[in-house]
Amino acid sequence: MRFPSLPFLCAAVCIQLALWQAVRAADQPGASFVGSQACAECHDTELDAWRGSYHDLAMAEATDETVLGDFNDTPFTAQGVTSRFFKRDGTFMVRTEGPDGELHDYPVAYTFGWWPLQQYLIPFPGGRYQSLGIAWDSRAEADGGQRWFHLYPDASIDHDDVLHWTGRDQNWNYQCAECHSTNLKKGYDLASDSFNTTWSEIDVACEACHGPGARHVEQARTAGEGREPLWNVTKGLAVDLADRDGGHWVIDPQTQLPRRSVPRKARAQINLCARCHSRRGQISDQYVDGQPLGDSHRLALLEEGLYFPDGQIQGEVYVYGSFLQSRMYAQGVTCSDCHDPHSLKLKADGDQVCAQCHPTSRYDAESHHHHAEGSAGASCIACHMPQRNYMVIDARADHSLRIPRPDLTLETGSPNACNACHVDQPTEWAVKAYEDWYGTAATARPHYGEALHAGRARLPQADHKLLALAGDEAQPGIARATAVDLLRQFADPAQMLTVGRLLGDPDSLVRAAALRYLATTNPQTLMQLGLPLLKDPILSVRLEAARTLAPLAAMPIPDGEKARLEAALDVYRTSQLVNAERPESHLNIGLVDVAANRPEAAEQAYRTAIRLDASFAPGYVNLADLYRALGRDAEGQAVLAQGLKAAPDDASLHYALGLLHIRDKDLAKAVAALGRAAELEPGNARYPYVYALAVEGAGAVEQAIAILERALQAHPEDRDILVALVTFNQKAGNQDAAGDYAARLKALD
Known part of the structure; x- marks a missing residue:
């Protein structure tokens, strides 16, 4: 046997050691982005499928190749403003209303999206990019496309409106950027209120989903002549998207329904997609690819205005929240079972994508759908994934995949x-x-929609229905968490047995909602049940624990627990500063600082919110309330006056001013302010109720009764209004009316 020379052996060992060190390094954080062209060296098939996809076309520099809209000196009139789209020296331009209400010429820097509509981004001072409120309908002319249209056609939006294209709510850096580019860094600076936003690639490229690819490329290039690459388990990728359980879809011989051969445990893929395809708020800029959504974002629940009571999509909620409700999700279906992850196209045309798992012999039959073959009613998608239009023309399918329930x-x-x-x-x-x-x-x-509807409408027995839903682990977690949130308005100590159990629920959405419920309890219960959740494995739950437990920071609790809570509150404040450009973030910081008895810090947070947005009414209302608590009502009145100058039609400011005048015992001014609040926001039952109390306090009991009767028409099951009507009618000698209202109140109970 011949042995290699010692120098050769040492060199070989050193090389092998270095290679394995590189492989081991791939398991550590901090890998860098290499760009999709590096991926093309080995993955040209996947890259070809991705090119031209909606991910590839998510954002682009405005050029003749990328701009779809008609910029041939084309006028368009909407919202009382005639805009004009044209080109100047090769630059795409739009002349339209600016933040001062005057017409200005603006250059188009980037296109945003492709089909069925394309938007345009306009550069503004401070590194901002604003999304123009006029979009191009890129559908075929025969389908109604090839035209300019306004994204809010039924609204009346002037330059002072929060929805105006130049305002904070239409800012690309905050609203859109995270999900339309790869490795985006927002780069916001609070002191200067400006952005320095950067990205690795302008669109949603390979590494947006697979994570930074440097170590994957490094491992791939360890291959030499006749040698395989020195892969680690995940091949150097930051996120493992592979199914490693050997699972596949089969038809159950007994039920004839599809099922996975082994239960799905890994949810990395759907967590990855959910980062953008969900209605959520960012809570961390330290994103770890493939980790639970709750470690980086807070998911919106089945809230009124976003979802109908039964969980169907209503507002623009981006798929994930509806999919969580589906039996498909519960059984282990994931995004790539239906969608090609690179082209984003369905894996089969139309209903054939369903036929991958649901046999046509059973489901594509009149005995199942009871409609003529080939008709709209015979379509799986029409019945189980009804669509709604968002952004005027963009049809989105409901992914709860529910059985129709008329x-x-x-x-x-x-x-x-x-x-x-x-x-x-x-x-x-x-x-x-x-x-x-x-x-x-x-x-x-x-159906859980019955309980959620009862909770929203405050119907009789709503509390019992919500509590039963919250504790039913067979129901979707997002519905159960919503039930707990609605249950807070019916809080009762008898519910604590169930709520306490929910604090240990497997679903993080449920645990977070149970924490929010604890805010209705006493400090001892709050400390006993809430403190352990500061160690929850999911960031969104830990943040909810910190926010809910904040009042304990102002109380005498053991030093070790106080230190843990203070550290958690610091993390909470940091999470809010992820969106430091938003006044709401500073409002939230102020609220926890008030709860923790840090009035100076709270005052600073509220003033920062007002500095960022002079029309942000909650900033003024909460600052004035802080001054009330500190015995500084005169300063509070000045703050409210400042707020009303910036937002004269905000009902909450008039309401707060009315309460201040009541404290000053100036009923005439209180009645005027509270009346204005009730007029501006009749949908808020509290405003006419308190207005009526002030009117009655001023001696006009019959007028107060009339106010309450009008309010009752809009809020027929409001207990406070009914109690006041009983009391005021008794005082006015209207015993029959008082009896009628007492009977209505009893019927509610």
Whole structure:
């Protein structure tokens, strides 16, 4: 046997050691971005599929190749403003209304999106880019496209409106940038209120999903002649998106339904997609690829205005929140089961994507859908994924993949797929047809939407329904968490047994909601049950724990617990400064500082919020309330006057001023201010109620009764209004009316 010489052996060992050190280094954080062209060296097929996808076209420099809109000196009139799109010296330009209400010429720096519409980004001072409120309809002319249109066609928006394209709510750096570019760094500076936003690639490229690729490339290049690369388990990638459990989809021989051969445990892929395809707020800029969404973002629950009571999409919620409600998600379906992750196209055309798992012999049959073959009613997507338009023309499918329930329309007011097509038929007709086909067992099946609707409308027995839903682990976590949030308005010590158990729930959304509920309890319960959650594995839960526990920081608790809480509050403040450009973030900091008895810090936070946005009413209201608590009402009145000068039609400012005048015992001024608040925001039951109390206090009991009667028409189940009507009618000698209102109050109970 011949052995290599010692120098050669040492060199070989050293090389091998160096290579393995490189492989081990790939397991450590801090890998750098290399760009999609580096990926193309080995993955040209995937890159070819990605080119031209909506991810590839998410954002681009404005050039003749990327701009789809008509800039041929084209006028467009909307919101009372005639804008003009043109080119000047090769630069795409728009002449439109600026932040001062006057017309100005603006250059277009970037395109944003591709189909069915394209938006345009305009550079502003301070590193800002603003999204123009006029977009280009890129659909075919035959489909109504190839035209300019306004994104808020039914609103009246002037240059002072929060929705005006030049305002903070249309700012690209905050609202859009994170999800349209790769390795985006917002680069906001609070002192100068300016941005220095950067990215590795302008669009959603390979590393936006796979994470920084330097170590993957490094490992790939360890291959020599006749040698395989020295891969580690994840091949040097920052996130492991592979299914390593060997699972695949099969048809259960007993139920004839699809199921996964092994239960899915890894959720890295869907957590990755959810980062952008969800309605959420960012809570950390230290994103770790593939980790739970709650470690970087706070997901919106099934809130009113975002979702209908039964969980169907209403506002623009970007898929993930609806998908969490689905049986598909519960059974382990993930995004790439239906969508190609590189081209983003469906893996099969139309309903054929469903046929991958649902046999056509059973589901594409009239016995299942009860519609003529080839009709709209025979479509899986039409029935189980009804669409709604956002941004005027962008149809988005509901990913809760629910069975249509027209009976829930009657009970909760939620829409249903049957009447979405049969618009000329009453809902009762749809319910009868449904029960004729599928029997009454389908409509008799309980649905979490019933409990959520009861909670929203404060219906009788709502608390019992919400508590039952919250504790039912068979229901979607997002629905259960929403139930806990709604339950807070019916807080009762008898509920604590269930709420305490929910603090240890497997779903982080439920744990966070249970923490919020603890704010309704006493300090001892708060400390006993809440403090352990400061160590929760999910950041969003830890932040919720810190915010809820903040009042304990002003109380005598053990030094060790106080130190833990103070550290958690510092993390909370840091999380809010991820969006330091937003006045809401500083308001939130001020609120926890008030709770923790740090009035000077709270005052500074509120004043920062006002500095960032002079029309931000909550900043003034909370600062004035802080001054009230400190015995400085005169300063509070000056703050409210300043706020009303900036936002004269904000009801909350008039309401706060009215309460201040009540404290000053100036009922005439209080009545005027509270009346204005009730006039500006009639949908808020509290405003007319307190207005009526002030009017009655001024001696006009009949006028107060009239105010309450009008308020009751809009809020027929408001207990405070009913109690006041009983009391005031008794005082006025209207005993019959008082009895009627007392009976209505008793019926509610």
